Amino acid sequence: MATAFLLLAGWKASALRREPAPTLALMVANFVVAAAVYVIASPLGYTAVGSAFGQAWVPTLPIYVGILVNFGLVQLLTIIWTSPSQDPPHRVRNAVIGWSLLYTLAIAVMTVAFLHADLRGPAVPLKFNTEQPDEPPVLFFLVVFLTMLTCGTLHTWHRARRAKPDDERIAHALHWFGRSMAVTFGYVVCSAPAIVAASRGYHQLDAVGVFGSVFGVVGCIGICYAMSGAAVSVWLRERRDIRVLEPLWDLVVAGVDPDLELSKSARPSRLLNVRLNLHRRIIEILDGILKLRLWVTADAAGAVESMHSESLNDEALREKLRLAETGLTAQELEAAVTAAVLRHAVDRLQDARTRSTDASGPTPPSDGLAYAMPGQDTAADEERPRLLRVARALELPLVQASLEPLQTVTPEAEPASRADAHSR
Numbered sequence: 001m002a003t004a005f006l007l008l009a010g011w012k013a014s015a016l017r018r019e020p021a022p023t024l025a026l027m028v029a030n031f032v033v034a035a036a037v038y039v040i041a042s043p044l045g046y047t048a049v050g051s052a053f054g055q056a057w058v059p060t061l062p063i064y065v066g067i068l069v070n071f072g073l074v075q076l077l078t079i080i081w082t083s084p085s086q087d088p089p090h091r092v093r094n095a096v097i098g099w100s101l102l103y104t105l106a107i108a109v110m111t112v113a114f115l116h117a118d119l120r121g122p123a124v125p126l127k128f129n130t131e132q133p134d135e136p137p138v139l140f141f142l143v144v145f146l147t148m149l150t151c152g153t154l155h156t157w158h159r160a161r162r163a164k165p166d167d168e169r170i171a172h173a174l175h176w177f178g179r180s181m182a183v184t185f186g187y188v189v190c191s192a193p194a195i196v197a198a199s200r201g202y203h204q205l206d207a208v209g210v211f212g213s214v215f216g217v218v219g220c221i222g223i224c225y226a227m228s229g230a231a232v233s234v235w236l237r238e239r240r241d242i243r244v245l246e247p248l249w250d251l252v253v254a255g256v257d258p259d260l261e262l263s264k265s266a267r268p269s270r271l272l273n274v275r276l277n278l279h280r281r282i283i284e285i286l287d288g289i290l291k292l293r294l295w296v297t298a299d300a301a302g303a304v305e306s307m308h309s310e311s312l313n314d315e316a317l318r319e320k321l322r323l324a325e326t327g328l329t330a331q332e333l334e335a336a337v338t339a340a341v342l343r344h345a346v347d348r349l350q351d352a353r354t355r356s357t358d359a360s361g362p363t364p365p366s367d368g369l370a371y372a373m374p375g376q377d378t379a380a381d382e383e384r385p386r387l388l389r390v391a392r393a394l395e396l397p398l399v400q401a402s403l404e405p406l407q408t409v410t411p412e413a414e415p416a417s418r419a420d421a422h423s424r
Helices: 002-018 022-041 043-053 060-080 089-115 125-131 136-162 168-199 206-254 274-295 299-311 315-320 330-355 380-393 397-403 414-423
Strands: none
Touching: 002 022, 002 206, 022 043, 022 060, 022 206, 060 089, 060 125, 060 136, 060 168, 060 206, 089 136, 125 168, 125 206, 136 168, 168 206, 206 274, 206 330, 206 380, 274 330, 274 380, 299 315, 299 330, 299 397, 330 380, 330 397
């Protein structure tokens, strides 16, 4: 657990360096505190801290304080991530300040009570709750601890359930915060009766109190997933998208002008700086498409649309093209048209380069802007899904079959076909 928390702390700290934000800082603090708690709670850590202070039970104090801080930070994140439409900013601010002060007061009271307790006997970490509650300061210490843990877990669970954030990643985190806090409350359910019984001299429930720690561990694992699961999913999708876009990049960047590549040092990594590398690929692809505009014709678009319409009434053709009975959706058809247009434009450009004797390269045809490239008006936040659709459509049987007749068109015949297409 300590190793997992330290790794997550390092990961979130690197993100915090790139994008400083209060919520990321809270996550880093949460993981660091949780890692420290589990290090101290380990047999080696517990023994080392106890020996350093000359009191075997001393490590219990930083462990319990760390637990409150850990779950308190999760509670603050839940409050901050509540939708503004549900809670105005001033109410969120007041809630953060109020709970922070309450946790600070509880920790101060717990520290004073613990330091005034007369702790005896050898330390058995998981049995502190049932070994020492006959000491009044210890019982008070545990009452404050369990009260704050109860309030924090149930408040977070309730708030996470009713929160309706717009961001999908925050919604994922809050969903798991709520679940994790509900599970963590199981620690209180197990510990409270065991402590009460032990304080009166009955130790039949000691094993139940020890078992309560399992709920705490499971709750921590849930919190880890809440803070990292969505980010890992996004990272995996971004890695996949870089791979999916590679054929399109090869077509419109490497096949058009390698100088469009923003960095020639290496292929973009799909392990480090994945989002930056994905955005870099998208920019390069859009630049390549922009440079191809002068070589675009309506021929490929017309061929795809015509063959798609024909396939809707021809079952044999539809099966050959591997299309559903209803054909492609509007978005899929646009992607297929775009893919065909780009492939045809690259073929024309490369053919012109082969025939050109000019050292500066081929001269684009005079009617180069006669046909508007599909998707030119796409909003910036929709470019990524659009280009992914186009990349997947490059090798569609429909696109392949539509381009076959165009590969026989001679350069001399192209201007006429382009003019006819423009007039249509």
